[in-house]
Amino acid sequence: MRIFKYTIVALVCNTCTLIQAQNSILDLRLNYPVGSTVTATGIITSxxxxxxxRYLQDATAGIALYPGSDWSDWSxxxxxxxxxSITGEVTEYNGLLEIGPNLSTxxxxSSGNSLPNPQIITPSQLAENLEGMIVEIPGSTFEAxxxxxxxxxxxxxxSGGETGIIYVRSSNSLVGTTLNGCEMDLRGICSQFSFDGFGGYQLLPRGAADMVSTSGICLTSDVVQSNITTNSFDLTWSTDIEGSSIVEWGTTPxxxxxxxxxxxxxxxTVTLTGLEPGVLYYARVYSSSGSEEVYSPTRVYATVSSSSGDIHVYFxxxxxxxxxxxxxxxxLGTNTNDTIAAWITSAQHTLDLAFYNLNNVAIEDAINTAAANGVExxxxxxxxNANIGVGNLDSSIPVHYRMDGEGSGMHNKIVxxxxxxxxxxxxLTGSTNMTTGNLNTDKNNVIVLEDQSIARGYRLEFNEMWGSDGMVPDDSNSKFGPDKSINTPKKxxxxxxxxxxxxxxxxxxxSAIRKTIETTDYSMFFALLAFTRDDLADAIIAETSFFVTPTxxxxxxxxxxxxxxxxxxxxVEVYSHQGISGSLHHKYAVVDHVEPLSDPTVITGSHNWSSSAENTNDENTxxxxDARVANLYYQEFKGLLQSMGVDSVEDEEGKLILSIYPNPATSRVFMEVDEKLLGEMISIKDISGREVMQILLNNIRSTIEISHLNSGIYFLSTTSLSESLRLSVQ
Incomplete structure (x- = not known):
C-alpha cells in the first residue's frame, strides 16, 4: 500500500499518465502513483x-508482477x-502494489542468476518497506x-514472542505435505492482502526450501486424540527420529x-487417565532425543460428559x-422462532449468544425473559449489520461487536x-440467522446438542471473541477473524x-470438509447458499463415478x-435455487446416509463453502x-429438491438414476439419467395412459421441449425402471 507522498504526485498529474524511464524499484514505489506506466528491471524471486x-527484486526494493491468469501472451x-525488464501499468490489489495486468513489454x-539474500527480520517487521522482497524470520514455529x-x-x-501468518496458494508444492512441527528459519516473499489496504502483511513461502528446520528432532504429524471416555483418552503423534513419549497436561494452560x-x-501414544467427565484438558506432547527436544503447541481436549447427549434437528x-x-x-416453518425461543428460555444459569443478525421479536423476548429470570x-x-433487535434487549445485557467490517465478519449463529x-x-447452532426473513421464508436448519463438553468448547471460542471469561468484554484482548488461534477441542x-x-x-x-468428501462410498448430497471453493469442487468431482453421483x-x-x-x-447432479422464492441459506452436506457401516456424516453450521468463510469470517462447523442425524438431513434434502420442482428415481443405494427439473414445468424440462439408462427409450404418457412422446436416451443430460403438451399430469418411464416420474405441465 502507498503512503501519503504518493497522493501528492497524483494531485500534480491527475489528468495524465506518468511514463517512467528505466529506474529503481524503490523509486517507482515511492514516486509513481497507481495508473502510471513504469519500467522496472530486476531478478525474479518466485x-x-x-x-x-511473480516477484521482482533489485538492490533497492521488490514489487509484484501480475500478467493476468498466466504468461501465455509473452515469449x-x-x-x-x-x-x-518489464513495462506496464502500476496497480494495487488489496493493498499489494503490482505492475500489471496491463503490460506492454x-x-x-539473462537467466540463472543468484537470488538476492533475504532480509533477516522479526514477524512485526513484515511491512510496506519490505513488500515484494525476500525475507527470513529465524526461530519460527507454527501453531498448526x-x-x-x-x-x-x-x-x-x-518467533521471539511475535506472531505472523503465511499464505499457501493451491499451486504451491507445499500443499499436501506436513507443516513442520519444530523450530525453523522461515523464508518467503513479504506480501500484503488487506481489503482496506492497511495491514494484512503476510509471508509467502515458495516451497519446502523456505521452511528449513533448525531442530534435531521434529514432529511429523499432528497430535491425534482417540479412545475418548468420561475419564481418559489417548494422544498419538509421530517424530522423524526416535524420542521419548511424554505429555504435559492440566485443566489450565x-x-x-x-x-x-x-x-x-x-x-x-500416551494414555491420560483419572480424568473427569465433561472437562476440557490442556495438553502438549514432548519428545526428546539426547539434547534435542520438540514440543507440540498446547491444545485443548475434551472428555465425554455426563449430559444426555441428545441431538435435535429442525428445518x-x-x-x-x-x-x-x-x-x-x-x-417447523414459521414456528422455528418459537422453538429457538423455547430453548433460550430453558437456560437456567448462563447464556452466551453470538448472532450475525437479530430482528425477530420472539427471540428478542426470549432473551429478555431469560435475563429477567436471572440468567447471566x-x-x-x-x-x-443493522441488528435492529439488539436495541430491544434488556439494557443489562452486555453487547460486544466485531468492528473491522471484513468479509461477513462475525457470521456465527450460536446459543x-x-x-x-x-x-x-x-x-444451538446451524445456518439460520435470527431474523424474521431467515426464520420464516428462507431454507435453513437448526441443530441442538445437549452436551456439556461441546458447550464448553463453544464457550472457549466465545471467550476469545469476547476477550475475557467474565461478564465485561475486553476490547484489548478480543480476537476476531484471522487474529484467533487454535484453542478449542476438535473431537x-x-x-x-x-x-x-x-x-x-x-x-x-x-480441509476437514474436503477430507470428509473424500470418504464418500455411496452418496453425497449438499445444500449451500454459496459455493466458490475450487478445492471442494475438485474433491466432489473426484468422487463422481459410475457408483457415486453427488447431488x-x-x-x-x-x-x-x-x-x-x-x-x-x-x-455432478447440481440444481440452481437462484430465483426461487425464499433463499436457500443452508450450509450442509450429507455423506453416505444410506449405509450405516460407511460412517454416515453430516456437515453443518454457519460456514459457506467460500474463501471468505475459510480465511476471514468467524464461523463454526x-x-x-451419526446415521439418524444423516437421515434427518437427507429427508430435508429430498424435500428441498421437491420444493424446487426436481423429481427423481434412485436405486437401492440412494444413487440417482433419473431426474427431471423443474417440475411443474411450462415449456421445457431438463433431464439427467444414469449411464445405465443410455440407449433406452423414455416414454411420456398422459393421465389416461396414452403415450404422447418417446425420447431416445443418447446423453446423460438433455433438454426436452414440452411446450406442445396440454396442461396436465404426465408420467415418464423406461422399461428397466420399476417406478415412473410424475410431471406436471402448466
Missing amino acids: GNDLGSV FEPNPGDEI VELL GGQIIEGNNTYNFS DLGNTTDGGMVSTDH TGSVDHSVATEELAMS IRYIAEAS IADADYPESAFV FIIGGSPVELYFSPSDGTT GAIEEENVTGSEFTTLLDAG LFIH
Whole structure:
C-alpha cells in the first residue's frame, strides 16, 4: 500500500499518465502513483508456487508482477533467477502494489542468476518497506505444526514472542505435505492482502526450501486424540527420529501434570487417565532425543460428559418423510422462532449468544425473559449489520461487536447455555440467522446438542471473541477473524456418536470438509447458499463415478467464482435455487446416509463453502457421525429438491438414476439419467395412459421441449425402471 507522498504526485498529474524511464524499484514505489506506466528491471524471486504472480527484486526494493491468469501472451514465463525488464501499468490489489495486468513489454535479459539474500527480520517487521522482497524470520514455529498443509490457506507462526501468518496458494508444492512441527528459519516473499489496504502483511513461502528446520528432532504429524471416555483418552503423534513419549497436561494452560508413556519411538501414544467427565484438558506432547527436544503447541481436549447427549434437528423448509428410516424430520416453518425461543428460555444459569443478525421479536423476548429470570447473558454481534433487535434487549445485557467490517465478519449463529451444568448444558447452532426473513421464508436448519463438553468448547471460542471469561468484554484482548488461534477441542463423543467441531478461520475447516468428501462410498448430497471453493469442487468431482453421483443445490449460481457450472459440466447432479422464492441459506452436506457401516456424516453450521468463510469470517462447523442425524438431513434434502420442482428415481443405494427439473414445468424440462439408462427409450404418457412422446436416451443430460403438451399430469418411464416420474405441465 502507498503512503501519503504518493497522493501528492497524483494531485500534480491527475489528468495524465506518468511514463517512467528505466529506474529503481524503490523509486517507482515511492514516486509513481497507481495508473502510471513504469519500467522496472530486476531478478525474479518466485515461480509457480505463488501462482501466475511473480516477484521482482533489485538492490533497492521488490514489487509484484501480475500478467493476468498466466504468461501465455509473452515469449517466455519468468522463473526464479531470471533477470527481466518489464513495462506496464502500476496497480494495487488489496493493498499489494503490482505492475500489471496491463503490460506492454516483458524482456528476458539473462537467466540463472543468484537470488538476492533475504532480509533477516522479526514477524512485526513484515511491512510496506519490505513488500515484494525476500525475507527470513529465524526461530519460527507454527501453531498448526504437524497438520497437512492445504492450498489457499493461512497458517499462524511465532518467533521471539511475535506472531505472523503465511499464505499457501493451491499451486504451491507445499500443499499436501506436513507443516513442520519444530523450530525453523522461515523464508518467503513479504506480501500484503488487506481489503482496506492497511495491514494484512503476510509471508509467502515458495516451497519446502523456505521452511528449513533448525531442530534435531521434529514432529511429523499432528497430535491425534482417540479412545475418548468420561475419564481418559489417548494422544498419538509421530517424530522423524526416535524420542521419548511424554505429555504435559492440566485443566489450565499452565498444565502442571506430566505423564510419561515409557516408550522411545518414532510413533508415540500416551494414555491420560483419572480424568473427569465433561472437562476440557490442556495438553502438549514432548519428545526428546539426547539434547534435542520438540514440543507440540498446547491444545485443548475434551472428555465425554455426563449430559444426555441428545441431538435435535429442525428445518424451516419442507421435508420428505417417505425416505425416513427411524425418525421423521421436523419441519417447523414459521414456528422455528418459537422453538429457538423455547430453548433460550430453558437456560437456567448462563447464556452466551453470538448472532450475525437479530430482528425477530420472539427471540428478542426470549432473551429478555431469560435475563429477567436471572440468567447471566453475554452477546456478540456483527457491527456491519443493522441488528435492529439488539436495541430491544434488556439494557443489562452486555453487547460486544466485531468492528473491522471484513468479509461477513462475525457470521456465527450460536446459543451456548449452562456450560458448567451437565444436566442443562446445550449448544444451538446451524445456518439460520435470527431474523424474521431467515426464520420464516428462507431454507435453513437448526441443530441442538445437549452436551456439556461441546458447550464448553463453544464457550472457549466465545471467550476469545469476547476477550475475557467474565461478564465485561475486553476490547484489548478480543480476537476476531484471522487474529484467533487454535484453542478449542476438535473431537467429542455425544450420545455415543463422534462429533467434530471446527471454527474459522483458525482451524482449517475447508480441509476437514474436503477430507470428509473424500470418504464418500455411496452418496453425497449438499445444500449451500454459496459455493466458490475450487478445492471442494475438485474433491466432489473426484468422487463422481459410475457408483457415486453427488447431488447438490446451490443458491448463488451466478456469483463470481461460483462452482455451479464447473460441477454441472463435470457430471455432478447440481440444481440452481437462484430465483426461487425464499433463499436457500443452508450450509450442509450429507455423506453416505444410506449405509450405516460407511460412517454416515453430516456437515453443518454457519460456514459457506467460500474463501471468505475459510480465511476471514468467524464461523463454526460441526461434523456429526451419526446415521439418524444423516437421515434427518437427507429427508430435508429430498424435500428441498421437491420444493424446487426436481423429481427423481434412485436405486437401492440412494444413487440417482433419473431426474427431471423443474417440475411443474411450462415449456421445457431438463433431464439427467444414469449411464445405465443410455440407449433406452423414455416414454411420456398422459393421465389416461396414452403415450404422447418417446425420447431416445443418447446423453446423460438433455433438454426436452414440452411446450406442445396440454396442461396436465404426465408420467415418464423406461422399461428397466420399476417406478415412473410424475410431471406436471402448466
